[in-house]
Amino acid sequence: MTAQIIDGKKISMDIREELRPRVDLLTDKGAKPGLAVVLVGDDPASQVYVRNKERACEKLGILSVKHDLSQETSQEELLALVENLNQDPSIHGVLVQLPLPSHINEKEILYAISPEKDVDGFHPQNLGRLVIGDPLFLPCTPWGVQELLLRSGVQVEGKNVVIFGRSNIVGKPLTMMLIQKAKGANATVTVCHTRTRNPEFFTRSADILIAAAGSPGLVTSEMVKEGAVVIDVGINKVNDRLVGDVDFEGVSKVASLITPVPGGAGPMTIAMLMANTVKAAEYRIGL
Ligand SMILES: NC(=O)c1ccc[n+]([C@@H]2O[C@H](COP(=O)([O-])OP(=O)(O)OC[C@H]3O[C@@H](n4cnc5c(N)ncnc54)[C@H](OP(=O)(O)O)[C@@H]3O)[C@@H](O)[C@H]2O)c1
CATH class of the missing domain: 3.40.50.720 (NAD(P)-binding Rossmann-like Domain)
Structure with missing residues (x-):
């Protein structure tokens, strides 16, 4: 037997294209989806991932705001930024790129993200909802x-x-x-x-x-x-x-x-991140 190859690139592009009319509708309603990505430090792999996420947003017409913080950023500074993003009405999704520097308490940061903006789906409230079969963000x-x-x-x-x-x-x-x-x-x-x-x-x-x-x-x-x-x-x-x-x-x-x-x-991970960001924007305006 020779296996058939599952083309994740093609499937992910299909998903991204399917999101386009939803993004357009939100934008027409004055609720253009916005994703904030927070990068701490200069890990090369994380930089590539963040760049790819920004590009995917741009291609779909999603607002992408990158916060590039130094390796020395303190826990308090990072928490303050997350709190600001939680309050920012132009931002529907907040993503803190992992891994974080070792002096940062990762759990505390992830728990601080508003569950309604948790487009990575890592907040315990969203994981709990997944377990009971009532997910918000997967x-x-x-x-x-x-x-x-x-x-x-x-x-x-x-x-x-x-x-x-x-x-x-x-x-x-x-x-x-x-x-x-x-x-x-x-x-x-x-x-x-x-x-x-x-x-x-x-x-x-x-x-x-x-x-x-x-x-x-x-x-x-x-x-x-x-x-x-x-x-x-x-x-x-x-x-x-x-x-x-x-x-x-x-x-x-x-x-x-x-x-x-x-x-x-x-490639599917980024497509689903786009889907969660669109969903977060729809959720905000009750669509
Ligand atoms: N976008 C993407 O495609 C994407 C996203 C996330 C992750 N990844 C990739 O997926 C992989 C897993 O990521 P992760 O974050 O889940 O990693 P992780 O936190 O390091 O967890 C790895 C898991 O695999 C288990 N494991 C490791 N070596 C094993 C072995 N030889 N036999 C059996 N189990 C083994 C570990 O077992 P223990 O619990 O016993 O240690 C652990 O549960 C990585 O290669 C990562 O780069 C890809």
Whole structure:
């Protein structure tokens, strides 16, 4: 079997185009969506991510306001900025780019963002709403994975899903999304992590295998059931090349559908961030 490639770039562009009329309508109503992105320090990868988010906003006609703060910014200064953005009526979404410098208490900053402007979906109120099946904002990367599956015609209901990774931003929220009694969900989900013994035992019966571990070469063809769908969320730099967590070449011979890295799950995160920003603006004016 040679797997068909899921084109995340194309799917993400479709989603972004679908948002355009909603952005236009909001703008006509004087409620142009606005996203504030806060970057602390000069981490090169974060700078690239922030630039990509700004570009996506510009292309869609979303107001994008970048706050570029020095590495030495204090907790109090950052909290004050978040508070200002929470109050700013031109801003509908507030995103603080992670990771933050080690002297900053990340949790306190994320909790300070107004849940109604939390377009990353990391605030405990939004994560709690996700758990009980009444989400406001879904975290962008897990939502992107779910959309990739939906738009590739993958039936999730009743399937065995195995997820590698249990982080608060990918693995855990994705697990919560896929077990919901809802469209694009209703799966039986197993989560593997670094303490899982013999993960192959679980992965070999997975209809859908999702790797979000940040561990290159983690998923090999022997671990994958014939015909499985494989989604690779991992982004790792190996010898100056970007690779995922999945041995793409080997696993492509066994899987039925597979995402590449780059060009798979990655572009979906920005598309879903745009979707959350539009949703936040609609929410504000009661649309
Ligand atoms: N836009 C995007 O596409 C996007 C967005 C976010 C993240 N990512 C990528 O996705 C990956 C995961 O990100 P993250 O923020 O969730 O990372 P993280 O916070 O480091 O969490 C990694 C998770 O994977 C597990 N893990 C790591 N190595 C493993 C192994 N060899 N076997 C089994 N489990 C293993 C860890 O287990 P323990 O809990 O036991 O430590 C942990 O739960 C990274 O490569 C990241 O760059 C991509």
